[in-house]
Amino acid sequence: xxxxxxxxxKLGLLQHACGSEPKKNLKKTLQLAEAAVRRGAQIICTQExxxxxxxxQSEDHENFKLAEPIPGPSTRLFQSFxxxxxxxxxxxxxxxxxxxxxxxxxxxIDADGSxxxxxxxxxxxxxxLFYEKFYFTPGDTGFxxxxxxxxxxxxxxxxxxxxxxxxRLTALQGAEIxxxxxxxxxxxKEKAEYGVNQHGAWETIQRSHAVANGCYVAAIxxxxxxxxxxxxxxxxxxxxxxxxxxxxxxxxxGVDTEEAMVVPVDLGKVDVTRTHWPFLRDRRIDAxxxxxxxFRD
Numbered sequence: 001x002x003x004x005x006x007x008x009x010k011l012g013l014l015q016h017a018c019g020s021e022p023k024k025n026l027k028k029t030l031q032l033a034e035a036a037v038r039r040g041a042q043i044i045c046t047q048e049x050x051x052x053x054x055x056x057q058s059e060d061h062e063n064f065k066l067a068e069p070i071p072g073p074s075t076r077l078f079q080s081f082x083x084x085x086x087x088x089x090x091x092x093x094x095x096x097x098x099x100x101x102x103x104x105x106x107x108x109i110d111a112d113g114s115x116x117x118x119x120x121x122x123x124x125x126x127x128x129l130f131y132e133k134f135y136f137t138p139g140d141t142g143f144x145x146x147x148x149x150x151x152x153x154x155x156x157x158x159x160x161x162x163x164x165x166x167x168r169l170t171a172l173q174g175a176e177i178x179x180x181x182x183x184x185x186x187x188x189k190e191k192a193e194y195g196v197n198q199h200g201a202w203e204t205i206q207r208s209h210a211v212a213n214g215c216y217v218a219a220i221x222x223x224x225x226x227x228x229x230x231x232x233x234x235x236x237x238x239x240x241x242x243x244x245x246x247x248x249x250x251x252x253x254g255v256d257t258e259e260a261m262v263v264p265v266d267l268g269k270v271d272v273t274r275t276h277w278p279f280l281r282d283r284r285i286d287a288x289x290x291x292x293x294x295f296r297d
Contacts, residue, residue, distance in 0.1 A: 009151050010039075010263065011041065011045070012037070012260060013260075014029055014045065015047060016032060016047070017224030018051075033085075040262060041260075041262045043153065045090040045218060048104070048181040049104065051066070053228050057130075057131070067096035079113040087111055090155055102137060104121035104158075110146075110149055119139070119155045119157070120140060121157040122139040122156075123160050123163055129234055143169040144170070151177060153178075154171065156179070161219065162205055171280075175215060177217070178210075179218050180206065181220050182219055183222050184221055185234040214245050216267075217242070221236060238253055242263040
């Protein structure tokens with residue numbers, strides 16, 4: 001049966017490797033974005049920290065030189081691209097907000113090139129080779145959504161993807177698509193023992209956000225082995241994907257292929273899914289007060 005409220009929008013997910021030169025990385029990002037445009041993409045999203053290698057593998061003050069103000073050179077570059085091609089762009093950048101104050105930030109740019117707003121990563125990890133607390137101040141924008149030319153979207157970043165609270169609060173603002181710019185991979189020595197389960201958990205948790213909120217989820221990851229400080233480095237597992245409103249995988253990129261993956265989604269299915277699986281209706285908001293506690297002793 002045809003959905004009379006069908007609204008098809010094409011998402012462009014940009015998955016690629018990064019090298020040591022930010023200008024070359026941005027050039028590659030824009031080349032992939034242009035490839036996505038040629039295939040009809042209307043909302044394009046980069047991977048996390050797209051202008052650089054994943055520098056958080058070490059705690060090094062030199063890496064703060066990679067940061068830039070927002071709006072700044074990279075923001076304006078993506079604004080120009082959005083305006084020229086009439087597409088929405090989500091770009092993940094390293095923001096220098098002030099001296100000594102830095103964020104992991106996504107810029108949300110509408111199809112006329114206007115900067116709709118920013119989202120600053122809320123959950124900041126601190127794990128071996130993921131030393132983000134050294135660099136990033138936790139976000140203070142809260143969880144947000146934006147009405148773009150092609151639909152209402154929400155944006156969260158990487159470590160945020162493990163938290164159902166962030167997905168829920170974004171969906172409650174009407175987001176029809178949740179975008180997760182990401183940089184996640186295996187420690188090569190652990191891959192044989194833990195790799196399958198680690199990747200499976202990453203994919204499952206985000207598919208569950210789609211189910212619980214009746215919306216689309218797009219996760220955009222990088223590829224390649226990065227060893228900016230020597231050692232074994234991180235082997236990014238790629239496999240960017242889009243999940244449908246019932247959590248089904250609609251499309252998935254390869255493990256080690258650079259891709260501009262274009263995926264059509266029908267935003268009309270958000271209303272249909274939320275009506276037939278009325279999880280938002282049946283929430284017991286009167287009973288959730290303890291969710292704001294760290295732990296219930």
